Amino acid sequence: MSDLFLQACRREPVERPPVWMMRQAGRYLPEYRAVRKRADFLTMVGTPELAVEVTLQPVDLIGVDAAIIFSDILVVPQAMGMTLSVEDGVGPRFHHPLRAAGDFERLRDVAPEDGLGYVLDALRLARRELAGRVPLIGFAGAPWTLMAYMIEGGGSKSFSLAKRLLVEDPPRAHGLLGRLADAVGSFLVAQVEAGAQAVQLFDSWSGAVGPQDFREFVLPYLGRAARLARTAGAPVIVFAPGSGWALEEIAAETEADVLGIDWQTDAGDARRRIPPTRVALQGNLDPCWLYAPPAVIRERTHRMLDDFGGRGHIANLGHGILPDVPVSHAQAFVDAVQQWRAR
Amino acid sequence: MSDLFLQACRREPVERPPVWMMRQAGRYLPEYRAVRKRADFLTMVGTPELAVEVTLQPVDLIGVDAAIIFSDILVVPQAMGMTLSVEDGVGPRFHHPLRAAGDFERLRDVAPEDGLGYVLDALRLARRELAGRVPLIGFAGAPWTLMAYMIEGGGSKSFSLAKRLLVEDPPRAHGLLGRLADAVGSFLVAQVEAGAQAVQLFDSWSGAVGPQDFREFVLPYLGRAARLARTAGAPVIVFAPGSGWALEEIAAETEADVLGIDWQTDAGDARRRIPPTRVALQGNLDPCWLYAPPAVIRERTHRMLDDFGGRGHIANLGHGILPDVPVSHAQAFVDAVQQWRAR
Numbered sequence: 001m002s003d004l005f006l007q008a009c010r011r012e013p014v015e016r017p018p019v020w021m022m023r024q025a026g027r028y029l030p031e032y033r034a035v036r037k038r039a040d041f042l043t044m045v046g047t048p049e050l051a052v053e054v055t056l057q058p059v060d061l062i063g064v065d066a067a068i069i070f071s072d073i074l075v076v077p078q079a080m081g082m083t084l085s086v087e088d089g090v091g092p093r094f095h096h097p098l099r100a101a102g103d104f105e106r107l108r109d110v111a112p113e114d115g116l117g118y119v120l121d122a123l124r125l126a127r128r129e130l131a132g133r134v135p136l137i138g139f140a141g142a143p144w145t146l147m148a149y150m151i152e153g154g155g156s157k158s159f160s161l162a163k164r165l166l167v168e169d170p171p172r173a174h175g176l177l178g179r180l181a182d183a184v185g186s187f188l189v190a191q192v193e194a195g196a197q198a199v200q201l202f203d204s205w206s207g208a209v210g211p212q213d214f215r216e217f218v219l220p221y222l223g224r225a226a227r228l229a230r231t232a233g234a235p236v237i238v239f240a241p242g243s244g245w246a247l248e249e250i251a252a253e254t255e256a257d258v259l260g261i262d263w264q265t266d267a268g269d270a271r272r273r274i275p276p277t278r279v280a281l282q283g284n285l286d287p288c289w290l291y292a293p294p295a296v297i298r299e300r301t302h303r304m305l306d307d308f309g310g311r312g313h314i315a316n317l318g319h320g321i322l323p324d325v326p327v328s329h330a331q332a333f334v335d336a337v338q339q340w341r342a343r
Numbered sequence: 344m345s346d347l348f349l350q351a352c353r354r355e356p357v358e359r360p361p362v363w364m365m366r367q368a369g370r371y372l373p374e375y376r377a378v379r380k381r382a383d384f385l386t387m388v389g390t391p392e393l394a395v396e397v398t399l400q401p402v403d404l405i406g407v408d409a410a411i412i413f414s415d416i417l418v419v420p421q422a423m424g425m426t427l428s429v430e431d432g433v434g435p436r437f438h439h440p441l442r443a444a445g446d447f448e449r450l451r452d453v454a455p456e457d458g459l460g461y462v463l464d465a466l467r468l469a470r471r472e473l474a475g476r477v478p479l480i481g482f483a484g485a486p487w488t489l490m491a492y493m494i495e496g497g498g499s500k501s502f503s504l505a506k507r508l509l510v511e512d513p514p515r516a517h518g519l520l521g522r523l524a525d526a527v528g529s530f531l532v533a534q535v536e537a538g539a540q541a542v543q544l545f546d547s548w549s550g551a552v553g554p555q556d557f558r559e560f561v562l563p564y565l566g567r568a569a570r571l572a573r574t575a576g577a578p579v580i581v582f583a584p585g586s587g588w589a590l591e592e593i594a595a596e597t598e599a600d601v602l603g604i605d606w607q608t609d610a611g612d613a614r615r616r617i618p619p620t621r622v623a624l625q626g627n628l629d630p631c632w633l634y635a636p637p638a639v640i641r642e643r644t645h646r647m648l649d650d651f652g653g654r655g656h657i658a659n660l661g662h663g664i665l666p667d668v669p670v671s672h673a674q675a676f677v678d679a680v681q682q683w684r685a686r
Contacts, residue, residue: 210661
């Protein structure tokens with residue numbers, strides 16, 4: 001059993017930082033694409049055996065130091081009653097995005113064991129199949145990001161529909177964000193009870209709002225969900241890409257054990273602002289740098305590790321791995337971390 | 344003749360900040376949509392009479408304090424030999440994006456009077472028709488942003504093709520960026536000679552790269568283009584949205600008279616970092632805030648003006664105005680600025 005990842009989450013001294021990659025169970029792996037040929041994305045998410053099969057692939061094939069359960073942040077709105085589809089080349093789409101007041105009122109509250117039992121089953125099965133080789137991470141989407149998807153219906157350039165609600169009807173926005181914070185927080189607690197040894201909150205669209213809206217609509221609910229999740233006793237990782245300016249505020253409000261750092265943020269700068277005695281950091285190699293020749297990947301990964309300084313650091317990319325990255329380049333990244341020693 | 348805008352560019356004392364809006368000649372105006380019905384986007388850009396008609400609309404209809412010539416940043420790659428189309432709902436597309444070495448070699452160097460004479464004609468005509476009412480702004484896209492479009496073929500979520508070139512073949516990237524810096528810089532000089540009283544460089548995708556790539560591939564060429572443009576004697580505005588962390592470096596490298604501030608950046612923070620004695624700032628109301636009721640627009644605009652402090656500030660949005668904003672809300676923003684007085 002390698003405890004490296006959990007030790008780093010707790011900022012204990014380690015011989016080298018652990019490494020995993022966001023979206024490591026993903027399309028860059030031929031073995032993932034083989035499973036994906038047999039089942040569509042949502043079937044994979046909804047079938048514990050398939051979800052666990054791809055969850056384990058990067059552990060077996062690349063040797064990462066942690067597994068993250070294969071799932072999707074949009075399972076929570078789906079469990080609240082929204083119809084979701086995920087098509088190749090289009091991405092996730094809600095068939096009936098939230099627009100009128102009635103759309104908001106129709107949403108169900110979610111009891112994790114009820115609407116999201118299949119994710120918990122997948123975690124239980126994954127823990128069994130991992131048999132202690134590496135720790136297992138659970139995750140969920142943060143309230144603002146989920147609400148943005150639920151209103152837009154999918155991804156967006158300006159998120160103008162979701163942001164429009166913030167100025168046109170702030171009470172309605174606060175109402176839904178509060179419900180989502182509680183739903184997400186209890187979902188993460190249930191994930192820990194089902195076997196997740198750490199959980200990550202993804203606030204993928206936190207950068208879509210400016211500082212004032214961030215402090216009113218994003219951070220309080222990210223904090224509420226994270227603090228609720230922490231009651232389960234496992235380390236909580238908070239990743240709010242595009243909001244690197246707010247690291248100090250995010251650390252204070254969420255009481256996170258680990259902050260994810262995006263590739264837009266300078267690693268050394270993040271480390272100076274958030275000392276390893278207070279919070280661990282996770283990140284942050286630019287996923288596009290995995291297109292570089294392996295020797296360059298190795299050199300840039302080592303520079304990043306130097307910048308974070310070793311202690312209280314979990315090596316990762318600064319965003320999800322891209323689907324057309326060669327497996328050998330992902331391997332070069334993981335190898336570079338595992339061969340590094342703090343100087 | 345109102346000199347307010349040019350005085351603010353030069354950081355001279357003014358009774359109140361001037362105001363204009365990025366994309367102010369745009370689809371939110373019914374009068375613009377009427378012209379657009381008669382001619383497609385590229386015909387409007389390519390026909391000085393039509394370009395000038397829509398350039399003047401926000402001056403006549405909303406009372407902004409500066410006009411910006413109606414054009415597009417992609418006219419430069421187009422003049423270098425690339426075939427462009429702009430379709431409703433799709434956005435700009437190059438038919439043959441740069442991929443193989445030969446695609447880069449085939450690009451022509453541009454002499455502004457030659458390939459871009461129609462933009463210069465539009466500027467001359469606009470100056471004549473404005474008859475001194477408000478100053479006229481010219482503009483161009485910055486080298487990295489143009490190269491990113493030329494490689495991707497259009498907009499992109501991750502800009503992974505353009506960023507891939509930066510790690511796979513840095514010398515080829517530097518070669519094209521240098522050619523673009525010279526093309527753009529001379530184009531802006533020619534615009535000033537044709538009548539532009541200030542020019543703005545848009546590095547719209549500067550936020551698509553992390554700090555290390557920004558310093559190697561973005562900033563040096565943004566600076567080269569800006570410094571070349573400055574030789575014409577008119578104020579140079581540099582707008583690099585998504586790179587608020589680098590304001591000090593951008594100011595130093597570009598020697599810009601004015602820095603554009605995006606809506607992601609806190610106005611007061613930007614002003615503290617860049618004092619009004621050194622560089623003027625332009626921005627930065629979140630365009631989505633124009634969905635708010637006019638009373639809220641007024642209050643937030645006044646707070647923004649307070650945060651910038653009056654001196655050396657040009658009021659603007661922090662990004663282009665959105666097409667579905669009511670005209671009365673755009674008017675509320677402009678009115679709020681024109682009624683404000685520094686306290």
